[in-house]
Amino acid sequence: MLRQAEEHEALSTTATADLHNTDHVCVHILATQDHRQALLDRLQSLMGTRDDWRITLLPVETTIPFPEKEKEEEEDDATKDARKNRGGQSREEIYNNVWKQAQTDRNYLVFVVLSTVVAAFGMIADNVAVVVGAMVIAPLLGPNLALAVGVALGDGKLMGRAITTNAAGIAVALGLSLLIGAVWPVDAASKELMSRTQVGFDGMAIALASGAAAALSLVTGLSSALVGVMVAVALLPPTAAIGLFLGAGHPEFALGAALLLCVNVACVNLAAQVVMLSRGITPRTWFEKKQARRSSLINGGIWLGLLIALAVLLWVRTPVTG
Structure with missing residues:
Protein backbone atom coordinates (compact mmCIF):
# COMPACT_ATOMS: atom_id res chain seq x y z
CA MET A 1 0.00 0.00 0.00
CA LEU A 2 2.84 2.36 0.82
CA ARG A 3 4.41 1.58 -2.54
CA GLN A 4 1.15 2.38 -4.31
CA ALA A 5 0.98 5.72 -2.52
CA GLU A 6 4.54 6.51 -3.56
CA GLU A 7 3.79 5.63 -7.20
CA HIS A 8 0.86 8.07 -7.16
CA GLU A 9 3.00 10.88 -5.75
CA ALA A 10 1.47 11.03 -2.27
CA LEU A 11 2.85 13.89 -0.21
CA SER A 12 3.34 11.71 2.87
CA THR A 13 2.50 8.23 4.21
CA THR A 14 2.40 6.94 7.78
CA ALA A 15 1.63 3.43 9.00
CA THR A 16 0.71 2.71 12.63
CA ALA A 17 -0.23 -0.62 14.23
CA ASP A 18 -3.04 -1.16 16.73
CA LEU A 19 -1.47 -1.85 20.15
CA HIS A 20 -4.37 -4.10 21.14
CA ASN A 21 -4.54 -6.00 17.84
CA THR A 22 -1.32 -6.21 15.88
CA ASP A 23 -3.20 -7.57 12.85
CA HIS A 24 -4.79 -4.16 12.36
CA VAL A 25 -2.72 -1.47 10.65
CA CYS A 26 -3.82 2.11 10.02
CA VAL A 27 -2.19 3.84 7.05
CA HIS A 28 -2.45 7.62 6.69
CA ILE A 29 -1.85 8.89 3.15
CA LEU A 30 -1.75 12.57 2.25
CA ALA A 31 -2.55 12.50 -1.45
CA THR A 32 -2.54 15.29 -3.97
CA GLN A 33 -5.80 16.32 -5.59
CA ASP A 34 -4.59 15.37 -9.06
CA HIS A 35 -3.74 11.75 -8.21
CA ARG A 36 -6.37 11.04 -5.55
CA GLN A 37 -8.86 9.23 -7.78
CA ALA A 38 -6.20 7.03 -9.40
CA LEU A 39 -4.80 6.15 -5.97
CA LEU A 40 -8.27 5.27 -4.63
CA SER A 45 -8.28 -3.10 -6.60
CA LEU A 46 -5.46 -4.12 -4.28
CA MET A 47 -7.74 -4.78 -1.31
CA GLY A 48 -10.75 -6.03 -3.25
CA THR A 49 -10.25 -9.71 -2.35
CA ARG A 50 -10.22 -9.00 1.40
CA ASP A 51 -13.13 -8.14 3.67
CA ASP A 52 -11.26 -6.55 6.59
CA TRP A 53 -10.42 -3.13 5.16
CA ARG A 54 -11.93 0.32 4.99
CA ILE A 55 -10.91 3.56 3.26
CA THR A 56 -11.96 6.80 4.95
CA LEU A 57 -11.64 10.09 3.05
CA LEU A 58 -10.96 13.22 5.10
CA PRO A 59 -10.74 16.73 3.60
CA VAL A 60 -7.54 18.69 4.08
CA GLU A 61 -7.71 22.48 3.82
CA THR A 62 -3.96 22.96 3.48
CA THR A 63 -0.62 21.50 4.52
CA ILE A 64 2.64 23.14 5.56
CA PRO A 65 5.18 23.18 4.07
CA PHE A 66 3.47 23.59 0.72
CA PRO A 67 4.13 21.03 -2.03
CA GLU A 68 7.18 21.93 -4.03
CA LYS A 69 6.36 24.23 -6.93
CA GLU A 70 9.27 22.82 -8.88
CA LYS A 71 7.14 19.81 -9.76
CA GLU A 72 4.72 22.02 -11.64
CA GLU A 73 7.57 23.57 -13.61
CA GLU A 74 8.90 20.14 -14.59
CA GLU A 75 5.56 18.90 -15.93
CA ASP A 76 5.18 18.61 -19.65
CA ASP A 77 2.26 20.16 -21.54
CA ALA A 78 0.28 16.89 -21.65
CA THR A 79 0.44 16.53 -17.88
CA LYS A 80 -0.64 20.12 -17.37
CA ASP A 81 -3.60 19.65 -19.70
CA ALA A 82 -4.62 16.50 -17.85
CA ARG A 83 -4.40 18.39 -14.57
CA LYS A 84 -6.77 21.06 -15.87
CA ASN A 85 -9.33 18.46 -16.86
CA ARG A 86 -9.49 16.76 -13.46
CA GLY A 87 -12.26 17.52 -11.00
CA GLY A 88 -11.72 18.38 -7.38
CA GLN A 89 -13.89 15.58 -5.96
CA SER A 90 -13.25 11.86 -6.17
CA ARG A 91 -15.92 9.50 -7.47
CA GLU A 92 -16.57 8.20 -3.98
CA GLU A 93 -16.98 11.67 -2.49
CA ILE A 94 -19.38 12.69 -5.25
CA TYR A 95 -21.44 9.54 -4.77
CA ASN A 96 -21.64 10.01 -1.01
CA ASN A 97 -22.77 13.63 -1.39
CA VAL A 98 -25.57 12.96 -3.87
CA TRP A 99 -26.75 9.81 -2.08
CA LYS A 100 -27.45 11.84 1.04
CA GLN A 101 -29.13 14.63 -0.94
CA ALA A 102 -31.51 12.27 -2.74
CA GLN A 103 -33.44 11.11 0.30
CA THR A 104 -37.23 11.37 0.40
CA ASP A 105 -37.21 12.01 4.13
CA ARG A 106 -39.15 14.35 6.39
CA ASN A 107 -36.69 17.23 6.01
CA TYR A 108 -36.84 17.09 2.22
CA LEU A 109 -40.65 17.09 2.15
CA VAL A 110 -40.89 19.87 4.74
CA PHE A 111 -38.58 22.09 2.72
CA VAL A 112 -40.57 21.36 -0.46
CA VAL A 113 -43.77 22.35 1.33
CA LEU A 114 -42.26 25.53 2.76
CA SER A 115 -40.66 26.63 -0.51
CA THR A 116 -43.87 25.90 -2.43
CA VAL A 117 -45.98 27.97 -0.02
CA VAL A 118 -43.55 30.88 -0.20
CA ALA A 119 -43.26 30.67 -4.01
CA ALA A 120 -47.02 30.36 -4.53
CA PHE A 121 -47.95 33.35 -2.40
CA GLY A 122 -45.01 35.30 -3.79
CA MET A 123 -46.29 34.82 -7.33
CA ILE A 124 -49.86 35.59 -6.30
CA ALA A 125 -48.68 38.84 -4.66
CA ASP A 126 -46.41 39.53 -7.67
CA LEU A 141 -30.71 20.49 -6.58
CA GLY A 142 -29.72 17.24 -4.86
CA PRO A 143 -32.09 14.79 -6.59
CA ASN A 144 -31.29 16.14 -10.05
CA LEU A 145 -27.54 15.86 -9.47
CA ALA A 146 -28.06 12.37 -8.03
CA LEU A 147 -29.78 11.32 -11.25
CA ALA A 148 -26.89 12.62 -13.37
CA VAL A 149 -24.32 10.85 -11.16
CA GLY A 150 -26.36 7.64 -11.21
CA VAL A 151 -26.45 7.70 -15.01
CA ALA A 152 -22.71 8.45 -15.24
CA LEU A 153 -21.89 5.52 -12.95
CA GLY A 154 -24.55 3.18 -14.30
CA ASP A 155 -25.97 2.85 -10.78
CA GLY A 156 -29.61 1.80 -11.13
CA LYS A 157 -30.25 2.06 -7.39
CA LEU A 158 -29.09 5.68 -7.26
CA MET A 159 -31.07 6.53 -10.40
CA GLY A 160 -34.22 5.01 -8.92
CA ARG A 161 -33.69 6.85 -5.65
CA ALA A 162 -33.18 10.16 -7.49
CA ILE A 163 -36.23 9.70 -9.71
CA THR A 164 -38.39 8.82 -6.70
CA THR A 165 -37.21 11.87 -4.76
CA ASN A 166 -37.68 14.17 -7.75
CA LEU A 178 -53.28 23.25 -6.60
CA LEU A 179 -54.92 23.44 -3.18
CA ILE A 180 -53.75 27.04 -2.69
CA GLY A 181 -55.09 28.00 -6.13
CA ALA A 182 -58.46 26.46 -5.33
CA VAL A 183 -59.00 28.23 -1.99
CA TRP A 184 -57.10 31.51 -2.51
CA PRO A 185 -57.92 34.24 -5.05
CA VAL A 186 -55.38 34.08 -7.86
CA ASP A 187 -54.74 37.18 -9.97
CA ALA A 188 -53.95 35.90 -13.44
CA ALA A 189 -52.56 39.32 -14.30
CA SER A 190 -49.64 38.84 -11.92
CA LYS A 191 -46.39 39.29 -13.84
CA GLU A 192 -44.64 36.64 -11.76
CA ILE A 206 -30.74 29.48 -18.89
CA ALA A 207 -31.84 25.99 -17.84
CA LEU A 208 -28.92 24.40 -19.71
CA ALA A 209 -26.49 26.76 -17.99
CA SER A 210 -28.08 26.02 -14.60
CA GLY A 211 -27.73 22.26 -15.04
CA ALA A 212 -24.13 22.56 -16.21
CA ALA A 213 -23.19 24.86 -13.34
CA ALA A 214 -24.83 22.52 -10.83
CA ALA A 215 -22.90 19.49 -12.07
CA LEU A 216 -19.65 21.45 -12.27
CA SER A 217 -20.03 22.69 -8.70
CA LEU A 218 -20.44 19.08 -7.58
CA VAL A 219 -17.44 17.55 -9.35
CA THR A 220 -15.10 20.42 -8.47
CA GLY A 221 -16.14 20.57 -4.83
CA LEU A 222 -17.09 24.25 -5.00
CA SER A 223 -20.05 25.73 -3.15
CA SER A 224 -23.37 24.80 -4.71
CA ALA A 225 -25.60 27.14 -2.69
CA LEU A 226 -26.10 29.74 -5.40
CA VAL A 227 -26.28 27.06 -8.08
CA GLY A 228 -29.06 25.40 -6.11
CA VAL A 229 -31.01 28.64 -6.34
CA MET A 230 -30.56 28.64 -10.13
CA VAL A 231 -31.89 25.09 -10.42
CA ALA A 232 -34.77 25.87 -8.08
CA VAL A 233 -35.70 28.89 -10.19
CA ALA A 234 -35.92 26.60 -13.20
CA LEU A 235 -38.05 23.91 -11.53
CA ALA A 240 -46.24 25.93 -8.43
CA ALA A 241 -47.68 27.95 -11.32
CA ILE A 242 -49.23 24.82 -12.84
CA GLY A 243 -51.07 24.07 -9.61
CA LEU A 244 -52.17 27.66 -9.06
CA PHE A 245 -53.58 28.00 -12.58
CA LEU A 246 -55.36 24.65 -12.41
CA GLY A 247 -56.82 25.45 -9.00
CA ALA A 248 -58.00 28.86 -10.21
CA GLY A 249 -59.59 27.38 -13.36
CA HIS A 250 -57.08 28.55 -15.99
CA CYS A 267 -32.28 20.96 -20.05
CA VAL A 268 -31.03 20.69 -16.46
CA SER A 278 -16.78 15.58 -19.97
CA ARG A 279 -15.22 15.47 -16.50
CA GLY A 280 -14.61 11.73 -16.68
CA ILE A 281 -16.95 10.63 -13.88
CA THR A 282 -17.06 6.89 -14.58
CA PRO A 283 -17.08 3.64 -12.56
CA ARG A 284 -13.87 1.90 -11.55
CA THR A 285 -14.01 -1.50 -13.28
CA TRP A 286 -14.23 -2.26 -16.99
CA PHE A 287 -17.55 -4.09 -16.71
CA GLU A 288 -19.14 -1.26 -14.73
CA LYS A 289 -17.87 1.25 -17.28
CA LYS A 290 -19.50 -0.73 -20.07
CA GLN A 291 -22.83 -0.67 -18.24
CA ALA A 292 -22.45 3.03 -17.47
CA ARG A 293 -21.82 3.87 -21.14
CA ARG A 294 -24.99 2.04 -22.07
CA SER A 295 -27.08 3.85 -19.46
CA SER A 296 -25.54 7.20 -20.47
CA LEU A 297 -26.40 6.63 -24.13
CA ILE A 298 -29.98 5.60 -23.34
CA ASN A 299 -30.57 8.39 -20.84
CA GLY A 300 -28.87 11.03 -22.97
CA GLY A 301 -30.89 9.94 -26.00
CA ILE A 302 -34.13 10.24 -24.03
CA TRP A 303 -33.35 13.73 -22.75
CA LEU A 304 -32.03 14.93 -26.10
CA GLY A 305 -35.03 13.52 -27.98
CA LEU A 306 -37.40 15.15 -25.50
CA LEU A 307 -35.57 18.46 -25.77
CA ILE A 308 -35.68 18.40 -29.57
CA ALA A 309 -39.41 17.64 -29.49
CA LEU A 310 -39.99 20.49 -27.05
CA ALA A 311 -37.87 22.85 -29.16
CA VAL A 312 -40.01 22.03 -32.21
CA LEU A 313 -43.13 22.66 -30.14
CA LEU A 314 -41.73 25.99 -28.99
CA TRP A 315 -40.96 26.92 -32.58
CA VAL A 316 -44.53 26.10 -33.63
CA ARG A 317 -46.05 28.02 -30.70
CA THR A 318 -43.88 31.11 -31.22
CA PRO A 319 -45.90 33.71 -33.17
CA VAL A 320 -44.28 35.04 -36.33
CA THR A 321 -43.94 38.83 -36.31
CA GLY A 322 -42.90 41.37 -38.84
Whole structure:
Protein backbone atom coordinates (compact mmCIF):
# COMPACT_ATOMS: atom_id res chain seq x y z
CA MET A 1 0.00 0.00 0.00
CA LEU A 2 2.84 2.36 0.82
CA ARG A 3 4.41 1.58 -2.54
CA GLN A 4 1.15 2.38 -4.31
CA ALA A 5 0.98 5.72 -2.52
CA GLU A 6 4.54 6.51 -3.56
CA GLU A 7 3.79 5.63 -7.20
CA HIS A 8 0.86 8.07 -7.16
CA GLU A 9 3.00 10.88 -5.75
CA ALA A 10 1.47 11.03 -2.27
CA LEU A 11 2.85 13.89 -0.21
CA SER A 12 3.34 11.71 2.87
CA THR A 13 2.50 8.23 4.21
CA THR A 14 2.40 6.94 7.78
CA ALA A 15 1.63 3.43 9.00
CA THR A 16 0.71 2.71 12.63
CA ALA A 17 -0.23 -0.62 14.23
CA ASP A 18 -3.04 -1.16 16.73
CA LEU A 19 -1.47 -1.85 20.15
CA HIS A 20 -4.37 -4.10 21.14
CA ASN A 21 -4.54 -6.00 17.84
CA THR A 22 -1.32 -6.21 15.88
CA ASP A 23 -3.20 -7.57 12.85
CA HIS A 24 -4.79 -4.16 12.36
CA VAL A 25 -2.72 -1.47 10.65
CA CYS A 26 -3.82 2.11 10.02
CA VAL A 27 -2.19 3.84 7.05
CA HIS A 28 -2.45 7.62 6.69
CA ILE A 29 -1.85 8.89 3.15
CA LEU A 30 -1.75 12.57 2.25
CA ALA A 31 -2.55 12.50 -1.45
CA THR A 32 -2.54 15.29 -3.97
CA GLN A 33 -5.80 16.32 -5.59
CA ASP A 34 -4.59 15.37 -9.06
CA HIS A 35 -3.74 11.75 -8.21
CA ARG A 36 -6.37 11.04 -5.55
CA GLN A 37 -8.86 9.23 -7.78
CA ALA A 38 -6.20 7.03 -9.40
CA LEU A 39 -4.80 6.15 -5.97
CA LEU A 40 -8.27 5.27 -4.63
CA ASP A 41 -8.95 3.00 -7.60
CA ARG A 42 -5.61 1.24 -7.17
CA LEU A 43 -6.10 0.69 -3.45
CA GLN A 44 -9.60 -0.71 -3.97
CA SER A 45 -8.28 -3.10 -6.60
CA LEU A 46 -5.46 -4.12 -4.28
CA MET A 47 -7.74 -4.78 -1.31
CA GLY A 48 -10.75 -6.03 -3.25
CA THR A 49 -10.25 -9.71 -2.35
CA ARG A 50 -10.22 -9.00 1.40
CA ASP A 51 -13.13 -8.14 3.67
CA ASP A 52 -11.26 -6.55 6.59
CA TRP A 53 -10.42 -3.13 5.16
CA ARG A 54 -11.93 0.32 4.99
CA ILE A 55 -10.91 3.56 3.26
CA THR A 56 -11.96 6.80 4.95
CA LEU A 57 -11.64 10.09 3.05
CA LEU A 58 -10.96 13.22 5.10
CA PRO A 59 -10.74 16.73 3.60
CA VAL A 60 -7.54 18.69 4.08
CA GLU A 61 -7.71 22.48 3.82
CA THR A 62 -3.96 22.96 3.48
CA THR A 63 -0.62 21.50 4.52
CA ILE A 64 2.64 23.14 5.56
CA PRO A 65 5.18 23.18 4.07
CA PHE A 66 3.47 23.59 0.72
CA PRO A 67 4.13 21.03 -2.03
CA GLU A 68 7.18 21.93 -4.03
CA LYS A 69 6.36 24.23 -6.93
CA GLU A 70 9.27 22.82 -8.88
CA LYS A 71 7.14 19.81 -9.76
CA GLU A 72 4.72 22.02 -11.64
CA GLU A 73 7.57 23.57 -13.61
CA GLU A 74 8.90 20.14 -14.59
CA GLU A 75 5.56 18.90 -15.93
CA ASP A 76 5.18 18.61 -19.65
CA ASP A 77 2.26 20.16 -21.54
CA ALA A 78 0.28 16.89 -21.65
CA THR A 79 0.44 16.53 -17.88
CA LYS A 80 -0.64 20.12 -17.37
CA ASP A 81 -3.60 19.65 -19.70
CA ALA A 82 -4.62 16.50 -17.85
CA ARG A 83 -4.40 18.39 -14.57
CA LYS A 84 -6.77 21.06 -15.87
CA ASN A 85 -9.33 18.46 -16.86
CA ARG A 86 -9.49 16.76 -13.46
CA GLY A 87 -12.26 17.52 -11.00
CA GLY A 88 -11.72 18.38 -7.38
CA GLN A 89 -13.89 15.58 -5.96
CA SER A 90 -13.25 11.86 -6.17
CA ARG A 91 -15.92 9.50 -7.47
CA GLU A 92 -16.57 8.20 -3.98
CA GLU A 93 -16.98 11.67 -2.49
CA ILE A 94 -19.38 12.69 -5.25
CA TYR A 95 -21.44 9.54 -4.77
CA ASN A 96 -21.64 10.01 -1.01
CA ASN A 97 -22.77 13.63 -1.39
CA VAL A 98 -25.57 12.96 -3.87
CA TRP A 99 -26.75 9.81 -2.08
CA LYS A 100 -27.45 11.84 1.04
CA GLN A 101 -29.13 14.63 -0.94
CA ALA A 102 -31.51 12.27 -2.74
CA GLN A 103 -33.44 11.11 0.30
CA THR A 104 -37.23 11.37 0.40
CA ASP A 105 -37.21 12.01 4.13
CA ARG A 106 -39.15 14.35 6.39
CA ASN A 107 -36.69 17.23 6.01
CA TYR A 108 -36.84 17.09 2.22
CA LEU A 109 -40.65 17.09 2.15
CA VAL A 110 -40.89 19.87 4.74
CA PHE A 111 -38.58 22.09 2.72
CA VAL A 112 -40.57 21.36 -0.46
CA VAL A 113 -43.77 22.35 1.33
CA LEU A 114 -42.26 25.53 2.76
CA SER A 115 -40.66 26.63 -0.51
CA THR A 116 -43.87 25.90 -2.43
CA VAL A 117 -45.98 27.97 -0.02
CA VAL A 118 -43.55 30.88 -0.20
CA ALA A 119 -43.26 30.67 -4.01
CA ALA A 120 -47.02 30.36 -4.53
CA PHE A 121 -47.95 33.35 -2.40
CA GLY A 122 -45.01 35.30 -3.79
CA MET A 123 -46.29 34.82 -7.33
CA ILE A 124 -49.86 35.59 -6.30
CA ALA A 125 -48.68 38.84 -4.66
CA ASP A 126 -46.41 39.53 -7.67
CA ASN A 127 -43.46 39.91 -5.29
CA VAL A 128 -40.12 39.03 -6.90
CA ALA A 129 -38.18 39.11 -3.63
CA VAL A 130 -40.48 36.56 -2.00
CA VAL A 131 -40.24 34.23 -5.02
CA VAL A 132 -36.44 34.42 -4.92
CA GLY A 133 -36.56 33.69 -1.19
CA ALA A 134 -38.50 30.51 -1.92
CA MET A 135 -35.71 29.37 -4.23
CA VAL A 136 -33.16 29.63 -1.43
CA ILE A 137 -34.94 26.96 0.64
CA ALA A 138 -36.05 24.73 -2.25
CA PRO A 139 -34.19 21.35 -2.02
CA LEU A 140 -34.42 20.44 -5.70
CA LEU A 141 -30.71 20.49 -6.58
CA GLY A 142 -29.72 17.24 -4.86
CA PRO A 143 -32.09 14.79 -6.59
CA ASN A 144 -31.29 16.14 -10.05
CA LEU A 145 -27.54 15.86 -9.47
CA ALA A 146 -28.06 12.37 -8.03
CA LEU A 147 -29.78 11.32 -11.25
CA ALA A 148 -26.89 12.62 -13.37
CA VAL A 149 -24.32 10.85 -11.16
CA GLY A 150 -26.36 7.64 -11.21
CA VAL A 151 -26.45 7.70 -15.01
CA ALA A 152 -22.71 8.45 -15.24
CA LEU A 153 -21.89 5.52 -12.95
CA GLY A 154 -24.55 3.18 -14.30
CA ASP A 155 -25.97 2.85 -10.78
CA GLY A 156 -29.61 1.80 -11.13
CA LYS A 157 -30.25 2.06 -7.39
CA LEU A 158 -29.09 5.68 -7.26
CA MET A 159 -31.07 6.53 -10.40
CA GLY A 160 -34.22 5.01 -8.92
CA ARG A 161 -33.69 6.85 -5.65
CA ALA A 162 -33.18 10.16 -7.49
CA ILE A 163 -36.23 9.70 -9.71
CA THR A 164 -38.39 8.82 -6.70
CA THR A 165 -37.21 11.87 -4.76
CA ASN A 166 -37.68 14.17 -7.75
CA ALA A 167 -41.16 12.81 -8.41
CA ALA A 168 -42.13 13.14 -4.75
CA GLY A 169 -40.95 16.75 -4.62
CA ILE A 170 -42.79 17.75 -7.79
CA ALA A 171 -45.95 15.89 -6.71
CA VAL A 172 -46.00 17.61 -3.31
CA ALA A 173 -45.35 21.03 -4.85
CA LEU A 174 -48.01 20.49 -7.51
CA GLY A 175 -50.64 19.18 -5.08
CA LEU A 176 -50.06 21.94 -2.52
CA SER A 177 -50.11 24.73 -5.10
CA LEU A 178 -53.28 23.25 -6.60
CA LEU A 179 -54.92 23.44 -3.18
CA ILE A 180 -53.75 27.04 -2.69
CA GLY A 181 -55.09 28.00 -6.13
CA ALA A 182 -58.46 26.46 -5.33
CA VAL A 183 -59.00 28.23 -1.99
CA TRP A 184 -57.10 31.51 -2.51
CA PRO A 185 -57.92 34.24 -5.05
CA VAL A 186 -55.38 34.08 -7.86
CA ASP A 187 -54.74 37.18 -9.97
CA ALA A 188 -53.95 35.90 -13.44
CA ALA A 189 -52.56 39.32 -14.30
CA SER A 190 -49.64 38.84 -11.92
CA LYS A 191 -46.39 39.29 -13.84
CA GLU A 192 -44.64 36.64 -11.76
CA LEU A 193 -47.34 34.12 -12.60
CA MET A 194 -47.70 34.98 -16.26
CA SER A 195 -43.95 34.91 -16.79
CA ARG A 196 -44.10 31.16 -16.01
CA THR A 197 -46.43 30.60 -18.95
CA GLN A 198 -44.01 32.06 -21.48
CA VAL A 199 -41.46 29.62 -22.85
CA GLY A 200 -38.65 30.68 -25.15
CA PHE A 201 -35.26 29.57 -26.35
CA ASP A 202 -33.65 32.05 -23.95
CA GLY A 203 -35.22 30.14 -21.04
CA MET A 204 -33.87 26.92 -22.51
CA ALA A 205 -30.36 28.39 -22.52
CA ILE A 206 -30.74 29.48 -18.89
CA ALA A 207 -31.84 25.99 -17.84
CA LEU A 208 -28.92 24.40 -19.71
CA ALA A 209 -26.49 26.76 -17.99
CA SER A 210 -28.08 26.02 -14.60
CA GLY A 211 -27.73 22.26 -15.04
CA ALA A 212 -24.13 22.56 -16.21
CA ALA A 213 -23.19 24.86 -13.34
CA ALA A 214 -24.83 22.52 -10.83
CA ALA A 215 -22.90 19.49 -12.07
CA LEU A 216 -19.65 21.45 -12.27
CA SER A 217 -20.03 22.69 -8.70
CA LEU A 218 -20.44 19.08 -7.58
CA VAL A 219 -17.44 17.55 -9.35
CA THR A 220 -15.10 20.42 -8.47
CA GLY A 221 -16.14 20.57 -4.83
CA LEU A 222 -17.09 24.25 -5.00
CA SER A 223 -20.05 25.73 -3.15
CA SER A 224 -23.37 24.80 -4.71
CA ALA A 225 -25.60 27.14 -2.69
CA LEU A 226 -26.10 29.74 -5.40
CA VAL A 227 -26.28 27.06 -8.08
CA GLY A 228 -29.06 25.40 -6.11
CA VAL A 229 -31.01 28.64 -6.34
CA MET A 230 -30.56 28.64 -10.13
CA VAL A 231 -31.89 25.09 -10.42
CA ALA A 232 -34.77 25.87 -8.08
CA VAL A 233 -35.70 28.89 -10.19
CA ALA A 234 -35.92 26.60 -13.20
CA LEU A 235 -38.05 23.91 -11.53
CA LEU A 236 -40.13 25.07 -8.56
CA PRO A 237 -41.93 28.22 -9.85
CA PRO A 238 -43.28 26.50 -13.00
CA THR A 239 -44.52 23.60 -10.88
CA ALA A 240 -46.24 25.93 -8.43
CA ALA A 241 -47.68 27.95 -11.32
CA ILE A 242 -49.23 24.82 -12.84
CA GLY A 243 -51.07 24.07 -9.61
CA LEU A 244 -52.17 27.66 -9.06
CA PHE A 245 -53.58 28.00 -12.58
CA LEU A 246 -55.36 24.65 -12.41
CA GLY A 247 -56.82 25.45 -9.00
CA ALA A 248 -58.00 28.86 -10.21
CA GLY A 249 -59.59 27.38 -13.36
CA HIS A 250 -57.08 28.55 -15.99
CA PRO A 251 -55.99 25.33 -17.74
CA GLU A 252 -54.67 27.21 -20.79
CA PHE A 253 -52.12 29.05 -18.62
CA ALA A 254 -51.31 25.84 -16.75
CA LEU A 255 -50.41 24.23 -20.08
CA GLY A 256 -47.82 26.93 -20.75
CA ALA A 257 -46.30 26.49 -17.28
CA ALA A 258 -46.22 22.70 -17.80
CA LEU A 259 -44.32 23.18 -21.06
CA LEU A 260 -41.82 25.43 -19.27
CA LEU A 261 -41.33 22.80 -16.56
CA CYS A 262 -40.73 20.03 -19.12
CA VAL A 263 -38.18 22.18 -20.98
CA ASN A 264 -36.34 23.06 -17.77
CA VAL A 265 -36.25 19.46 -16.49
CA ALA A 266 -34.87 18.18 -19.80
CA CYS A 267 -32.28 20.96 -20.05
CA VAL A 268 -31.03 20.69 -16.46
CA ASN A 269 -30.59 16.92 -16.61
CA LEU A 270 -29.07 16.82 -20.11
CA ALA A 271 -26.54 19.54 -19.25
CA ALA A 272 -25.61 17.82 -15.97
CA GLN A 273 -25.07 14.52 -17.76
CA VAL A 274 -22.84 16.16 -20.39
CA VAL A 275 -20.71 17.72 -17.65
CA MET A 276 -20.34 14.37 -15.87
CA LEU A 277 -19.22 12.79 -19.13
CA SER A 278 -16.78 15.58 -19.97
CA ARG A 279 -15.22 15.47 -16.50
CA GLY A 280 -14.61 11.73 -16.68
CA ILE A 281 -16.95 10.63 -13.88
CA THR A 282 -17.06 6.89 -14.58
CA PRO A 283 -17.08 3.64 -12.56
CA ARG A 284 -13.87 1.90 -11.55
CA THR A 285 -14.01 -1.50 -13.28
CA TRP A 286 -14.23 -2.26 -16.99
CA PHE A 287 -17.55 -4.09 -16.71
CA GLU A 288 -19.14 -1.26 -14.73
CA LYS A 289 -17.87 1.25 -17.28
CA LYS A 290 -19.50 -0.73 -20.07
CA GLN A 291 -22.83 -0.67 -18.24
CA ALA A 292 -22.45 3.03 -17.47
CA ARG A 293 -21.82 3.87 -21.14
CA ARG A 294 -24.99 2.04 -22.07
CA SER A 295 -27.08 3.85 -19.46
CA SER A 296 -25.54 7.20 -20.47
CA LEU A 297 -26.40 6.63 -24.13
CA ILE A 298 -29.98 5.60 -23.34
CA ASN A 299 -30.57 8.39 -20.84
CA GLY A 300 -28.87 11.03 -22.97
CA GLY A 301 -30.89 9.94 -26.00
CA ILE A 302 -34.13 10.24 -24.03
CA TRP A 303 -33.35 13.73 -22.75
CA LEU A 304 -32.03 14.93 -26.10
CA GLY A 305 -35.03 13.52 -27.98
CA LEU A 306 -37.40 15.15 -25.50
CA LEU A 307 -35.57 18.46 -25.77
CA ILE A 308 -35.68 18.40 -29.57
CA ALA A 309 -39.41 17.64 -29.49
CA LEU A 310 -39.99 20.49 -27.05
CA ALA A 311 -37.87 22.85 -29.16
CA VAL A 312 -40.01 22.03 -32.21
CA LEU A 313 -43.13 22.66 -30.14
CA LEU A 314 -41.73 25.99 -28.99
CA TRP A 315 -40.96 26.92 -32.58
CA VAL A 316 -44.53 26.10 -33.63
CA ARG A 317 -46.05 28.02 -30.70
CA THR A 318 -43.88 31.11 -31.22
CA PRO A 319 -45.90 33.71 -33.17
CA VAL A 320 -44.28 35.04 -36.33
CA THR A 321 -43.94 38.83 -36.31
CA GLY A 322 -42.90 41.37 -38.84
